[in-house]
Amino acid sequence: MQRGINDPREIWIDGTLVATQEAIQYVNLLNDGTVVGVARFRGDADQLATIEDEIPEIISCTVTGGKTWLAYMHYEPDEFEATLLNRIDTEAISIDWPMRETDDGLRVTLFGEDAALQQLIAGLPEEVDVTLERTGAYQPDMSDPAGKLTDRQKEVLRTALAAGYYEIPRRATQRDLATELGLSRGTIGDHLRRAEAKIIRSIII
Template sequence: MRYAKCVIIPDDEGLHPLDRRIADHPDVTRELLYNVNLLADETIVALYRFSGKRTVLESILSESPMVNQYQLSSADGEHHAYIHLEAHDRLVGLLSMLRQFEFIYDTPLEFTRRGGLRVTMIGDVKSFQAAVPDVPDGIRLKLLKTGRYEPNTDRLFSQLTARQQEILRTAVDMGYYDVPRAVTHDDIGEELGCTGGTVGGHLRKIESTILTQIVP
């Protein structure tokens, strides 16, 4: 089983009008795209994770004529959004191409700082080459690497919030998980400018997220 890791890079119009509008707003950040599916009527359902102001996000979703319906779930400044979108030629074309060439994409998909979407596509190597000419106008695929597909820790790490990733990196770098343990929650908090209690709370959530997915 092979994979191709690439970045989907849309032009200034974006992959979809709603996605472009959210990307352009300074008070909302697209974090992850957990899933996106093309339905039989060519409408689209997607599950996002956003950060930022919920009121702003709700305003964008409720006012957009491209949104059929949506549901939001929020906690700790992170918002999970199920969105049913109207059809749009560019995104429909991209999803149709993935289906035509029988690709499976590993989730979640990550947004890059420059507005692209980093995706790992799993399938036949020859299909990757054949699919390139069928990429819709206004979208460019930047190939990062190919190889044999094996699930790894990147997927788990990407599911953490940006703040959780920062705290976990700092804890590991400072020796919190060394044996014997080299630092305390307070030491990490001093490095990050927060309390030891805040660090402990984040680490417990991080450990819950990761460990519940690796224990059979």
Template structure:
């Protein structure tokens, strides 16, 4: 068993309108497809994590052909990692159908999240037998450019170290990075990070310590 991570570069006509919208607006970060379920009537039920403001996104998606319903599942507010979780029922387009069919015929599983990047590409990870993974690349449609980003053995972890951090820990790390806390020499203090987050310095320091501990443990083989 192996893990295969692909970068998919989609032709303009193959790009979903909401992916194009996010890529063109610097208020948004990558959109993550966290879970999905294909129904029997040609639609997907999906849960996304959208990194950016809610109202412009909702105004745009409600006008997209093929989107049958949209609702906000919950918010994830914060000055750096703010965003929201979105529940969407969307019709499966021909390119999306070709991508699904490329791996549906093989004995593989998609490992969430599927990441829709702001450079208009997407990254997707599969786990399965080597031969089945190889056939996926051959089956993808011509409108999809494919780059193999990573191939690892089956004993590799299915999640990245950052995926094991809590939302507050990731938010603290992102804010600390943005204000210069990790620059050399250091350009900000824990108090500066706390001011950005509007939280107590002690609380922010605890989030940073726990996040750093998990990441360092992974780096030295103890994660």
């Protein structure tokens, strides 16, 4: 097995592209020094599952089905990964899963006190090239589609749901929602369209 030369998300076995990693859902360093991890892939799940027979360091690999699927792996990490995971465990921080591999590298969201984050970054191995994209107040629901909505959009959607706007057949119209919330019909329609577009994009794209 090898990673893609131009795209590290690609998994190749015997010269054939088997799967592409979309996200790392979870990784944990165990007390015995081995690692368990769950990652989301697309591609040939059955063929990826054979890597435990091909690579001695991989103790086991279990996959789910579907167009995009999960692979649960138990393996022996290389020295670099073990050092990195140990380093993360030494600081009072947590990882906001999943991690995502991009064209520029692995994108990770961490939360914790500024001092702990700075200490972590300063103590990473020299081989790790870190770019801090931004800092700020942690928002636990940032990966939740609802976390992308404004407070007003949430209010309009909650009112629409409670009134039966999304039921079949509809039990409420935009005019009804406008009357209940004291807004114009056009404003209600605008809030609904913007909120629906955000939710759809977060799920489909």
